[in-house]
Every structure is written in structure tokens, then in C-alpha cells.
């Protein structure tokens with residue numbers, strides 16, 4: 001799988017950080033041990049000295065050199081043994097003074113032999129996945145980034161409270177709904193003009209409900225009907241998708257009314273809404289239509305189910321996408 005250069009750079013950065021942290025921690029451990037046990041410093045110096053001395057063998061005759069190197073080797077191993085003995089005395093593990101890399105396979109270099117280490121490959125995968133996730137609407141549309149300041153704090157003549165007050169109530173309702181969600185939660189009908197945050201709040205609920213471990217099916221009405229239609233009139237003879245719509249813990253249909261309405265869509269919608277009501281499973285539907293318009297478009301069988309069984313949250317205000325543009 002090809003990765004973008006930034007992903008490689010980020011992975012390298014993380015590996016460097018892991019390695020540096022492991023080494024810095026090790027230095028601190030050694031310093032601490034040196035302070036509690038002065039003998040350790042002596043043995044350590046002995047080890048360093050033996051390595052330095054061994055270099056002198058270059059100028060010696062081959063016989064003498066071999067003997068000299070052997071002597072330094074024994075000196076070094078004795079010092080190592082002494083250190084181990086010290087650790088035992090303090091009840092510490094034998095590898096106490098070694099660097100603890102998060103990946104012992106490659107010592108956090110990310111390279112094993114001439115290949116990328118498996119920890120490096122995993123890191124690249126995780127980073128690519130994270131990068132993908134950042135673009136997902138679930139990451140962007142959370143309760144935290146729902147901005148009430150986009151809604152006017154002035155009451156319009158026909159309503160008692162300002163759009164901001166109204167939206168504050170809706171927001172707090174949705175937060176509670178998501179936090180307390182279970183398979184017995186009520187169904188919601190989100191109505192109001194386009195660009196008032198219905199999709200944003202639906203997605204914020206979806207994100208929380210998924211976090212809680214429930215199965216959620218979310219899509220626009222248009223896409224749902226297209227899938228259903230493909231399944232119904234396709235060759236597979238399967239009704240897997242329809243079953244998923246009927247059985248998921250939460251079903252969210254966004255922007256009902258934007259699809260091309262046919263007798264098929266009308267009866268499919270009724271079947272889904274009605275079956276889920278009968279099995280007691282919650283559904284969230286958002287639409288720019290009023291209840292009267294729903295009745296005209298889909299029959300009063302459906303609108304009366306909405307009136308009787310759904311909680312209606314009506315969104316107020318001026319198209320916030322327009323306000324965002326004015327701010328830019």
C-alpha cells in the first residue's frame with residue numbers, strides 16, 4: 001500500500017521520539033543506580049577502560065595482540081559479572097540497566113536488516129487510518145463543535161424564544177439522548193429549513209452511540225433508497241441491506257425528501273418506519289419538509305406514524321452556512 005510522504009515523515013518522527021525517550025530513560029536509570037551504588041561506577045569505568053585498552057593491540061605482534069585482547073575481554077566480562085552481582089544484591093532484574101525499546105526487534109529504528117520492521121509497518125497503517133478518519137464527518141460533527149453563536153439571540157415575532165435559546169434546548173436534548181441511548185430510546189424527527197444543523201447534530205448523536213458500542217446505520221435518504229432499489233430489483237435476490245436497515249440498533253435517515261419519489265420509495269419508507277416502530281427500535285429522520293409536506297409526498301399513513309410515535313425537534317434560525325460565509 002503506498003503512503004504519502006507526510007505519513008512516512010510522521011512515522012520517522014514517532015520512531016525517533018520512541019528511541020530518544022527509551023535512551024533518556026535508561027540514562028536516568030543508570031545515573032540513579034550510580035548514586036545508590038558507587039561500586040557500579042567503578043565497574044562501568046572498568047568496562048570502558050577495557051574497550052579503550054584493546055585498541056592498543058593494533059601495534060603489537062599477532063601473538064602478543066591475541067593474548068592482550070583476551071586479557072581485556074576477561075577484564076570486561078568480570079566487570080559485567082560484578083554489575084550483575086550488584087543488581088542481584090539490590091533485588092533488581094538482570095536487564096535493569098539496559099535500554100528498554102518499545103520494539104526490541106529493531107531497537108525503535110524501524111529497520112530490521114534491510115527491511116521495514118513490523119512495528120514500522122503497523123505505525124504507517126495507523127497513521128494512514130488516522131489521516132482518513134480526520135476527514136470523516138463523524139470527526140468533524142461533534143457536540144463540541146456545534147456553535148450556538150451562529151443562531152440569532154433575537155426572538156422572531158412568531159416565536160417566544162430566540163433561535164439561539166431554542167437551539168440550546170435542542171442541543172442539550174440531543175446530548176442527553178446520545179448519552180442515555182439504548183435500544184428503547186424514542187425515535188426523532190428533525191425538521192426545519194436547510195442549513196440549520198440537523199445533519200451536524202444527527203452525526204454527533206451517531207458518533208456517541210457508536211462509541212457506546214451500538215450498531216448504527218447512517219446515510220442520506222437518497223442513498224438508502226438507491227441501495228434498497230438495487231437490492232429489490234437486482235439479481236442477487238438478497239435482502240441483506242433491507243434487514244440491516246430494519247435491525248440496526250439505530251437507523252439515521254438524513255435529508256428525507258431530497259430523493260426522487262416513486263411508489264417504491266413511498267412503500268419502502270413506510271415499511272421501514274413501521275417495522276422499526278413495531279419492534280421498538282429507534283430511528284432518527286431529518287427533513288427540510290414540514291409534516292404537511294411529508295403527508296403530501298408520502299401519504300398520511302407515514303405522517304401519522306411520525307406524529308404518533310416520533311419526537312419532533314424543530315430547528316429555527318437563518319441558514320448557518322450563509323452566516324459562516326459572511327464571516328469569512
Ligand SMILES: [Zn+2]
Pocket residue numbers: 103104105106107108109110111117118119120
Ligand atoms: Zn521494530
